[in-house]
Amino acid sequence: MADTGRRYRLYPTDEQAQRLVSWGHTCRWLYNTALEQRQFAWRQRKVTLGVSAQCTFLTQARKELDWVADLPAQSGQQVLRQLDQAYRNWWNPEHPAGPPTRKRKSPRLSVPFPGQAIEVRRLNRRWGVVNLPKVGEVKFRWSRPLGGTVRNAVVSFDGTAWHVGFGVHAGAKTPQAHARPDTVVGVDRGVKVALTMSDGRMWNRTFASPGQERKLARLKSKAGRQETARRKHSATTSNRARKVRAEIARSEAKIRNRRRDFVTWAANRLCAQYAVVKLERLGVKAMTATAKGTIAEPGTNVRQKAGLNRAILDKGWGMFEQALTNRTRATGTRIARVPAAFTSQRCSRCGNTDRNNRESQAMFRCGPCGHQANADVNAAINVRDAAEATSPHTGRAARDRSQPVSCQPPTQRRRHVALEAGISLL
Known part of the structure; x- marks a missing residue:
């Protein structure tokens, strides 16, 4: 299991870049189609599809659509696993994630690979290569050591440059206590x-x-x-x-x-x-x-x-x-979240919460005690001295978890796309 990440600048050739772009769009299409399939299955039949069933449908789609077959099978399976993990996070009461949503078309692309499908090799002090299925060796800038065993990889494009990110098992463990425990x-x-x-x-x-x-x-x-x-x-x-x-x-x-x-x-x-x-x-x-x-x-x-x-x-x-x-x-640092109410209006010295205390965006002046300070510094002191919030989640609306999937039914066009792709629910 990967416990840390490494990200490097990738330098594919023009031919390699064109194929990776095609794969990135295919991964986005596959994620959206698999999401719609899950929504359709639950809304129409109260059936929750899993990764195994959707991988079977993916195999059928690869036989019927050449552009889907061009994507490495391992990458398609990784996309389906990502969708399944998104659902698991949503179902987990302790996780702040919301329901999975469609991926919009944008210049930002990504193609995932499992660790066994790639091979990383260092060329010299500055350069390394990663061997990708159907693409071959692609150079990347070796800016830092891997520090462990590669478990997975993601090739991504952010609109400016290509990058490759490795999930690495380095044996890193969270310290039991911080080096400065009382701060x-x-x-x-x-x-x-x-x-x-x-x-x-x-x-x-x-x-x-x-x-x-x-x-x-x-x-x-x-x-x-x-x-x-x-x-x-x-x-x-x-x-x-x-x-x-x-x-x-x-x-x-x-x-x-x-x-x-x-x-x-x-x-x-x-x-x-x-x-x-x-x-x-x-x-x-x-x-x-x-x-x-x-x-x-x-x-x-x-x-x-x-x-x-x-x-x-x-x-x-x-x-x-x-x-x-x-x-x-x-x-080993701990993050404590405190209620945000009145942190900008409360005087950090006497506790008065009159709304007129904050004269402007930058100035705080307490009327009763006359305390003056920068408004943001005063608010930060209030945050430091406040008690922790009881709820671990931030900004998450309450919802009924009795139903594993609660989604809007897909449109007729989306159903038609899913069926054309060979992803049938019959």
């Missing part, structure tokens, strides 16, 4: 300053310059006009439109990589320095939901809410919490 810190996540600690430190980073933001906005506007014209004339996507979309994907990938680098950097330092890290219990997914409403009941302050959503997502609140959770396995 506690509260962390406040903000929209102006990304992370503020209770000791007064502030960590923030800009992931896109003003020029890059203007360029990205211009490209998205152009892509929107091209898509409107395409639909108006019922035409296919032009090469120019594809180039614009590719440029958008590259720009967004660069911003995403900078954000990932920042949250990983912050998580590593917090876990190395503190035994307990306290965070507000926030439902980021619910907080960033759209407010536009419906035609019958339109929302209010839609543009203001959209701006807040972009600010929250830009700072990577959820990504930071995930990076922090991953890093705790190596340091």
Whole structure:
């Protein structure tokens, strides 16, 4: 079993890249079709399909569709196992995952491989090769040692470059206790300053310059006009439109990589320095939901809410919490989630919660005791001193778990696609 991960920059040839792109789209199609098949089986027959049954249907589809047969059988089976694990996480009362959803078409692609289907070999100090089924040896930059036995691999494309990630069994174990057992810190996540600690430190980073933001906005506007014209004339996507979309994907990938680098950097330092890290219990997914409403009941302050959503997502609140959770396995740090109510309004000295205490985004001044401090630092101190929340989940709506699968029935078109693929339920 893999207990750690390694990610490297991959350098496939043009021919290899084209085949990997084709496989990536096939994996997305297979995941969506298998999900619809499970939904259809439960809604129509109250039957829960497992991996074994769906692998049998996959074998039948490989006989009838050449482009499905081109995907390595091990990769298709890995996709079905991923879907099965997504369902298991959803059914697990202790896991915060929601129901599995369809994978949208995007420039981001991934192709999974089991460990026995690949072979990794080091060429020299800087380079290594991974031998993939039907593709052959692909070079990657050997930026760090593997440190163990490879159990699985994922070849991915993020819109800018190819990467290969290895799940490695390194025998790593979580320490029983942190090196500094009595250290506690509260962390406040903000929209102006990304992370503020209770000791007064502030960590923030800009992931896109003003020029890059203007360029990205211009490209998205152009892509929107091209898509409107395409639909108006019922035409296919032009090469120019594809180039614009590719440029958008590259720009967004660069911003995403900078954000990932920042949250990983912050998580590593917090876990190395503190035994307990306290965070507000926030439902980021619910907080960033759209407010536009419906035609019958339109929302209010839609543009203001959209701006807040972009600010929250830009700072990577959820990504930071995930990076922090991953890093705790190596340091023994414990994450404590506390209720978020009044942490921004409460005075850290006297406990007064008057809403007028926070004069602005940056200034906190308590009326009764006169305490003045940076608003984010004051909130971080409140997070540090607050008691832990009783619920282990964050932002997860309550649902009835008596039914293993509760999904909307697929449309007739989706049923037709599933049956055409040879994935029959008869």
